[in-house]
Amino acid sequence: MAAIERFRVCVALDDGPGHPTLPGAGFVLIPELSWRHIDAPTEVVQVGQRVSGEFLQFDTFDAEARLSLKALQPDPLQSFADRTVVGQELRGTVQKVPPIGIFVDLGDGVIGLVPFREVHGRPAARPAALFER
Structure with missing residues (x-):
């Protein structure tokens, strides 16, 4: 790893x-x-x-090799989809409660969203108050 910037990481390539x-x-x-x-x-x-990454593309305009570290790791959403069936009850930890719904950590890098319209089957006047700690 050569440098860490706000929006990207610079890697000194071996070749x-x-x-x-x-x-x-x-x-x-x-x-x-x-x-x-x-x-x-x-x-x-x-x-x-030292890191390993997958080559994504060569940006000819900026003469930059674009890499991905996550491409060499299994996709947690695909793993989740492979082991979960529609209607299955899931348990998790509430991470945050913005105006749109409840973000729930289901483990293994998977965060789910429960829209407020699906909580108790109808919209709530102040739904966030139901889930605040």
């Missing part, structure tokens, strides 16, 4: 294309770091850490 200002650099955009939600890239990588 990569030339770059006008950063020769042999590859770039990982924040959404390509992990399947799970992260608040900062440092939750996944540190400067100096």
